[in-house]
Amino acid sequence: MRNPRQAEEPFVARVLRQVFIGFPLALAEKIEGVLRQLEKPKKAWWFVLVMGAVSAALVLGGGAFWRFIARIFGFHLWDPSWKIILGLGVFYLAYLAGLMPVFLLVAWFNREAKDSLFKRRHEKRPASDLLVRRHRLRSTRHQVYAGESFYRRKPVYLTNDQRVMHTHVLGSTGTGKTESVLLPILAHDIAHKKGAIVIDGKGDKELLDRILYLVEATGRMNDFHYFSLAHPNESHTYNPLLRGNATELKDKLIGSMAWSEVFYRDMAEQAALTLLKAFLDAGRYVTFRDLYTCLTDEHSLGRLAKEVTDVSIQDDLAVMVRRFKDNKKFLSGLMANLFIASRSEFSALLDVPEPEIDLLRVYEQNEICYFALDLERYQDTSRRLGRMILQDIRAVSSYVKSDMSKLNRHFFPVFVDDAASFLDLNFIDFLNKARAAGFGIMLLHQSLADLEFRGAMNFPKQVIENTNIKIILRQDDPQSIERLAKIGGTSRTMISTYQTEEKLLGKGLTGVGSIREGQTFRIDPDLIRALRLGEAVMLWKSPSFFTDYVQLDFIGYPTFKGVWPVSKKGKSAGTRKPTKKTQSVRPPEESTDILQTPPEGREDDSEYPFERLDNLHKTPAMPEKTEETEGPSA
Known part of the structure; x- marks a missing residue:
């Protein structure tokens, strides 16, 4: 059935409606739009100046203007016809002036209605430096300030209980993974007397300077250890084969190497296990040089067999001697691989029986250890050593769970930058079990595609499943963007349709439309593409599901002004004998250091540690607002 035709509005009625409603409302919308911009006086000062000048000119020079017009055209202003025109003009101006507040109110409600249809539910509002500083100083030993929500205008904190379920940071090159995520969280951990292990695949000297600045500012230089392949003269010594039984050491050694054939891997495992069992049985420290010598020199292998007391190990060594060729x-x-480790330029750092870096002691005493592995200069060696360090951390985690009571365990962060270069297929088992030992692992790399290696297509899914916190900076790969948006899931929303009509100053809403329920991504894919430097989408699923669009914290660009390396005299080396167990030490809940002592007049001492570092925490100036894409709901 056809709808009855509506009666057409008379022409006079349309004209009167436009004159008394359309034009005043359009003028009110323009004025309301300008008033919204008055928050930025540098952009709107000219408008106020021009409007004031025009108003003053009309008030002061209105009579002279009309007299000038009358003299040109030869009429008198007080003729009856002009009296009517002037009266109508004065009436219309009085009408506009009297009802303009009402029209401004209507224009404001119309703008809010348009915002609900054309714009996202929340407007991006960057936080001020003062607000960021206030929220940062509320960080405690048990939670770290991560950034400020653009939508909710509330701080976002990450608790130790969340971080111990691991963090996954994704961001293309130059998006601020180090400056906005790694360094601010590391600064918090250092200031609150926590330990930390940082594995950096770039080996950037600038990053070392910033970490040294943080360590020096908090008075923890004696807790800091530094290992670098590019600067062996400034580096502390580290032997990844220092701790563990024969099987653990074998896994560290073999797991750090890339194998193309299973047969050769099995043969290497068999030989390495036999030698390592012999070294430990003989009470000798395990070094790469000694392992290489026993594999290449038959007399050295024979001497090792004479030092062994276990009969079964002697038999295994005898077989190796017979098959030596x-x-x-x-x-x-x-x-x-052993030749490279024992004969390279930095072998003196690795091939030591009593190294200065002992990761178990680092965990127990809450020390800070920074590994600078230069993947650009030493690509294969850095990858191999990075995997070995992760295997060493895994061995420490196993020792903590098996030999320490739960009361003596504590939260300990591990940061792995350029993580995709160091992970192997066995890393997922470590993620599954590291939580029980208190290790909170943060993986930082560029894209999910980095994790698709060696034909293991499920490896990225396993990493996603075993990390609770996701911090997503700008991504460029469409497939990665789609997958990350699906991780955030969808939420119910009301989808609106509307009608428009031609008005005096353009198209406008008629007020007629429809609303229906639908589904939308919590994380808009277009938002991930358009993220700026220092911006991220954060989501986690524990303790409850959460997604937000966040302005990340920023540490600034501090530079260490002291001298490095510090004299190594007095540094205690790892003097563990192969069979000796190290007693664990429970870190105190509250430190008695001066950083934890509030100054006079301060009531809350939990905020004080960061004040020593506050001069380097400067939030970067946000770019000018432009048209923005819709983001996830809070």
């Missing part, structure tokens, strides 16, 4: 064929890969 075949070792070069079947163990060539193991020999080559």
Whole structure:
């Protein structure tokens, strides 16, 4: 059935409606739009100046203007016809002036209605430096300030209980993973007397300077350890084979190497396990040089067999001696890797029986350890050593769970920058079990595609499943963006349709439309594409599901002004014998250091540690507002 035709509005009625309603309302909308911009006086000062000048000119020079017009056209203002025109003009101006507040109110409600249809539910509002500083100083030992919500205007904190379920940070090159995520959280941990291990694949000297600044500002230089492949003269020594039983050491060694054939890997595992059991049985420290010597020198292997007391190990060594000539064929890969570790320029840092860096002691005493692995200069060696460090951390985690009571365990963060270069297929088991030992691992890399290696297509899914917190900076790959948006899921929303009509100053809403329920992404894919430097989307699923669009914290660009390396005299080395157990030490809940002592007049001492670092915490100036894409709901 056809709808009856509506009667057409008379022409006079349309004209009167436009004159008395359309034009005043359009003028009110323009004025309301300008008033909204008055929050930025540098942009709107000219408008106020021009409007004031025009008003003053009309008031002061109105009579002279009309007299000038009358003289040109030769009429008198007080003729009856002009009296009517002037009266109508004065009436219309009085009408506009008297009802303009009402029209401004209507224009404001119309703008709010348009915002609900054309714009996102929340407007992006960057936080001020003062607000960021206030929220940062509320960080405690048990929670760290991560940033400010653009939508909710509330701080976002990450608790230790959340971080111990691990953090996954994704961001393209130059998006601020180090400056906005790693360094601010590390600064918090250092200021609150926590320990930390940082594995950096870039080996950037600038990052070392910033970490040294943080360590020096908090008076923790004696707790700091530094290992660098590019600067062996400034580096502390580290032996990844220092701790563990024979099987653990074998896994560290073999797991750090890339194998193309399972047969050669099995042969290398068999030989490495036999040698490591012999070293530990003989009470000798395990070094790469000694392992290489036993594989390449038959007399050294025979001398090791004489030092062993276990009969079964002696028999295994005897078999190796008889097959010594075949070792070069079947163990060539193991020999080559051990040769590189024991004969390279930095072998003096690794091939030591009592190194200065002992990761178990680092955990127990809440020390700070920074590994600078230069992937650009030493690509294969850095990858191999990075995997070995992760295996060493895994061995410490196993020791903590098996030999320490739950009361003696504590939260300990591990930061792995350029993580995709160091992970292997066995890393997922470590993520699954590291939580029980208190290790909170943060993985930082560029894209999910980085994790698709060695034909393990499920590896990215496993990393996603085993990390609670996701911090997503700008992404460029469409497939990664789509997958990350799906991780955030969807939420119910009301989808509006509307009608428009031509008005005096353009199209406008008629007020007629419809609303229906639908689904929308919590994380808009377009938002991930358009994230700026220092901005991120954050989500986690524990303790409750959460998504938000966040202005991340920023540490600034501090530079260490002191001298490094500090004299190593007095540094205690790892003097553990192969069979000795190290007693664990429970860190105090509250430190008695001066950083934890509030100054006079301060009531809350939980805020004080960051004041020593507050001069380097400067929030970067946000770019000018432009048209923005819709983001996730809070």
